[in-house]
Amino acid sequence: MWAGDEFEPAHTWLRLGVILNELLFWMGSAILIFALAGPRINRREKIHLSRGIDIMFVLDQSLSMGAGDFPPDNRFDAARNMIRSFLEGRSGDSVGLVTFGSQALLRCPLTSDYAWLLARLDEIELRELGDDTAIGMGLAMAILHLSDSSATEKVILLLTDGDDNTGEIRPEMAARLAERHGIRIYSIGMGSKEEAPIEIDDPSTSSVLRGHIITDFNETQLRLISERSGGKYWRASSPGTLMLVFKQVDALEKVERRIESKISSQPIHRTFIVFAGLFIFATYLFRRLVLRGIP
Numbered sequence: 024m025w026a027g028d029e030f031e032p033a034h035t036w037l038r039l040g041v042i043l044n045e046l047l048f049w050m051g052s053a054i055l056i057f058a059l060a061g062p063r064i065n066r067r068e069k070i071h072l073s074r075g076i077d078i079m080f081v082l083d084q085s086l087s088m089g090a091g092d093f094p095p096d097n098r099f100d101a102a103r104n105m106i107r108s109f110l111e112g113r114s115g116d117s118v119g120l121v122t123f124g125s126q127a128l129l130r131c132p133l134t135s136d137y138a139w140l141l142a143r144l145d146e147i148e149l150r151e152l153g154d155d156t157a158i159g160m161g162l163a164m165a166i167l168h169l170s171d172s173s174a175t176e177k178v179i180l181l182l183t184d185g186d187d188n189t190g191e192i193r194p195e196m197a198a199r200l201a202e203r204h205g206i207r208i209y210s211i212g213m214g215s216k217e218e219a220p221i222e223i224d225d226p227s228t229s230s231v232l233r234g235h236i237i238t239d240f241n242e243t244q245l246r247l248i249s250e251r252s253g254g255k256y257w258r259a260s261s262p263g264t265l266m267l268v269f270k271q272v273d274a275l276e277k278v279e280r281r282i283e284s285k286i287s288s289q290p291i292h293r294t295f296i297v298f299a300g301l302f303i304f305a306t307y308l309f310r311r312l313v314l315r316g317i318p
Contacts, residue, residue, distance in 0.1 A: 044310070048303060050302055051305075052299070054295050055299035058295035063289060063290050075115040075174070077119075078117070078119070079118075079121060080106055080121070080180050081122075081165050081179055082099075082102055082122045082161075083102075083185060084150070085125075085153070085185055086124075087184050087214075088149060089149050089223060092219035093261065098184050099149055102182045106141075108269065112273060113273075115135065117133040119134065121168075123152060124152030125154065125157055126190075130143045131143045156188050156189065158186075158194045159192040160190035160192055161181070162181065163192045165179045166197060166201050166204060166206055177206045179252075180209050183211075184238050184240055186239070186241040195251075197248065198247070199251070202251055210249045211258075211265070214238030215260040219236055255271075
């Protein structure tokens with residue numbers, strides 16, 4: 024009905040519809056004005072013009088790596104955390120992962136997709152490959168996947184707390200292979216010289232066995248295989264020293280990179296025009312079908 028000088032919708036929902044319709048119209052108009060200004064999305068992309076370093080991590084996952092002398096972590100988790108931190112500061116390098124216990128296994132071939140490698144790293148559990156320590160086999164597996172690389176710098180980063188005690192290939196033989204292929208081996212011996220607590224899951228009884236372990240690995244052997252291949256050896260007995268070791272490796276293995284920044288621009292005005300058109304057309308339909316032409 025008419026009341027006074029203006030039309031009052033008879034129902035509350037219709038009055039609300041009129042308000043929303045007006046709001047939709049002005050939103051559409053504002054979006055259309057914005058679209059006519061020609062908005063664009065700019066993307067900056069770094070393009071590496073020269074190849075980086077090829078790095079293979081060789082990680083011990085034998086029984087003794089469960090020792091808890093890297094609080095709040097055990098040796099194995101501390102090593103994984105340091106690998107994550109190391110990769111956060113790198114870009115453009117190809118990185119792979121080999122783990123070993125009684126046997127050696129390629130977990131991730133050389134890749135620049137660090138997120139994918141770290142996902143594979145998170146999947147690994149202690150003792151999956153046995154309780155013994157096949158350092159030579161782990162190194163040989165890494166050398167095999169680095170030998171065909173065309174990178175000018177090839178590096179193996181070995182993290183272990185044990186003495187090589189199984190496998191067909193001795194660490195000295197692996198060091199000679201690395202030297203032949205121009206691959207440097209950086210060895211990190213993990214573990215304090217004191218007793219360390221250790222927890223072992225016993226799958227046969229679903230129980231946890233607790234005890235202590237004394238690390239007594241062959242530092243002379245690790246030093247020799249590193250020096251023969253042109254690398255270095257460090258002993259890491261705490262989280263702090265392990266971090267310092269990784270920082271030294273990171274500083275040693277840097278190459279001058281040629282990087283070009285590429286900026287691409289993509290117009291997005293068409294999307295806004297479509298939305299503006301839909302909004303304004305919706306207000307037109309509302310007026311024609313609901314208000315039936317009443318302004």
